[in-house]
Amino acid sequence: MTALTLYALTGAALIGLGLYGLIAARHLLRRIVAFNLLGSGLFLYLGAAGARGDGPDPVPQALIITGIVVALSASALAVGLLVAGARLSGRATLPEEAE
Amino acid sequence: MTFVLDAVLCALILGVAAATIAGHGVFRAIVFFIVYGLLVAVGWVRLGAVDVALAEAAIGAGLTGVLFLAAYGRLGREGAGGDAPAPAHLPAAMAGLGVTCALGWAWSALPLPDRPGPQLAEALPMSGVENPVTAVLLNFRAWDTLLESVVLLAALTGLWMLTRDAAWGGRIGLPQHVRPDGVMAGFGRVLPPLGLLVGVYLVYIGADRPGGAFQGGTVLAAVGLVAALAGAVRPPRIGATRWRAALVAGPLVFLLAGLAGAALGAGFLTLPPQIAGAALFAIEVALAASIAVTLAFLVLGPPEETITR
Numbered sequence: 118m119t120a121l122t123l124y125a126l127t128g129a130a131l132i133g134l135g136l137y138g139l140i141a142a143r144h145l146l147r148r149i150v151a152f153n154l155l156g157s158g159l160f161l162y163l164g165a166a167g168a169r170g171d172g173p174d175p176v177p178q179a180l181i182i183t184g185i186v187v188a189l190s191a192s193a194l195a196v197g198l199l200v201a202g203a204r205l206s207g208r209a210t211l212p213e214e215a216e
Numbered sequence: 217m218t219f220v221l222d223a224v225l226c227a228l229i230l231g232v233a234a235a236t237i238a239g240h241g242v243f244r245a246i247v248f249f250i251v252y253g254l255l256v257a258v259g260w261v262r263l264g265a266v267d268v269a270l271a272e273a274a275i276g277a278g279l280t281g282v283l284f285l286a287a288y289g290r291l292g293r294e295g296a297g298g299d300a301p302a303p304a305h306l307p308a309a310m311a312g313l314g315v316t317c318a319l320g321w322a323w324s325a326l327p328l329p330d331r332p333g334p335q336l337a338e339a340l341p342m343s344g345v346e347n348p349v350t351a352v353l354l355n356f357r358a359w360d361t362l363l364e365s366v367v368l369l370a371a372l373t374g375l376w377m378l379t380r381d382a383a384w385g386g387r388i389g390l391p392q393h394v395r396p397d398g399v400m401a402g403f404g405r406v407l408p409p410l411g412l413l414v415g416v417y418l419v420y421i422g423a424d425r426p427g428g429a430f431q432g433g434t435v436l437a438a439v440g441l442v443a444a445l446a447g448a449v450r451p452p453r454i455g456a457t458r459w460r461a462a463l464v465a466g467p468l469v470f471l472l473a474g475l476a477g478a479a480l481g482a483g484f485l486t487l488p489p490q491i492a493g494a495a496l497f498a499i500e501v502a503l504a505a506s507i508a509v510t511l512a513f514l515v516l517g518p519p520e521e522t523i524t525r
Contacts, residue, residue, distance in 0.1 A: 120218070123219075123222050124262075127226040127230060128319075132316060133315050135233075135237070136311055136315055137237060138236075140308035141302050142237075146242055146287055151237060153249065154236060154237065154252070157253075157256060160268075168264060175351070175352045182267060183361065186275060186434075187364060189280055190372075193371060196287040199291070200287060203294040207295055209297075
């Protein structure tokens with residue numbers, strides 16, 4: 118097994134972990150964290166795929182940098198919505214999932 | 217030996233990620249996520265992608281961590297900071313495992329990519345910069361980057377729309393209270409000058425070496441955040457005209473450079489080689505300023521303090 122395969126499989130496992138957290142977590146901030154983990158795993162998988170052959174390919178790298186910045190701005194908006202929702206309802210879970 | 221290093225690093229990444237998902241408590245999950253971001257940044261260096269490593273360390277571990285910690289504090293004020301117990305979820309585990317196995321299989325079936333080799337080597341001298349990642353970001357795939365800078369603006373607009381009516385016109389973010397002789401006040405004096413130097417250097421060097429508008433802009437955003445959190449500077453009022461101008465400067469310069477390309481007959485967003493170097497430098501500086509301001513405002517969040525009119 119090469120190092121690239123190792124990073125790709127790590128990325129694949131991160132995507133699975135993130136997906137589990139996104140579905141299973143109840144606290145919405147934890148869901149946003151899990152979503153970031155999922156995206157990060159996807160970047161790692163793509164980056165490992167782009168690094169095969171001779172040396173890293175700049176095109177996936179540029180896409181990943183774009184993706185990291187967009188992930189932050191989407192997270193900031195999601196956090197803003199979450200705080201606004203918690204201000205109205207007093208909790209950080211979805212109403213249908215309240216125990 | 218290096219394989220052992222990679223294996224240990226991957227095991228650490230997975231362990232910290234598992235702790236982020238499965239650990240108890242929201243605060244602990246956030247702290248593990250920050251550690252995770254730093255480890256992944258090391259992973260990117262191991263993959264030879266230093267530009268991505270810089271972005272991941274500055275954004276993935278730095279700004280995202282601050283954003284989540286601030287959100288945790290805000291939720292605590294609303295009485296929603298406590299963790300909601302999440303029972304083990306079998307369908308979710310099946311879905312996660314299924315996706316992981318499918319991707320693992322896809323990796324073995326993935327055809328080797330065509331190397332960018334000769335085409336990129338021919339095109340690179342005409343792009344105006346020497347760092348191939350910057351060339352792709354600002355020249356060859358300029359559409360992606362232009363629209364991304366607009367996405368940042370759209371996210372900030374959406375976030376500001378969540379401001380309470382009573383707080384509109386106030387200073388953005390939470391009011392900060394810092395002990396004058398505390399650790400944070402000390403950080404606020406020491407870190408910003410160093411960060412400013414690193415940020416400007418990263419923007420400047422991005423044309424030829426790893427770095428660029430995104431990495432440098434993020435470091436500059438972090439400088440602003442540290443200064444604001446330490447109470448060294450007061451964040452601007454929401455909607456102040458000069459700061460609005462800084463928000464749109466990057467996309468605007470990018471668009472003007474694109475139109476200049478069209479006027480010179482090369483086509484919209486296609487930079488002819490004779491102006492590419494100067495145009496990319498102008499875009500890089502303006503974009504870094506806009507990214508820094510936008511990211512700092514995104515992380516600080518909408519104003520919270522009620523304004524007395």
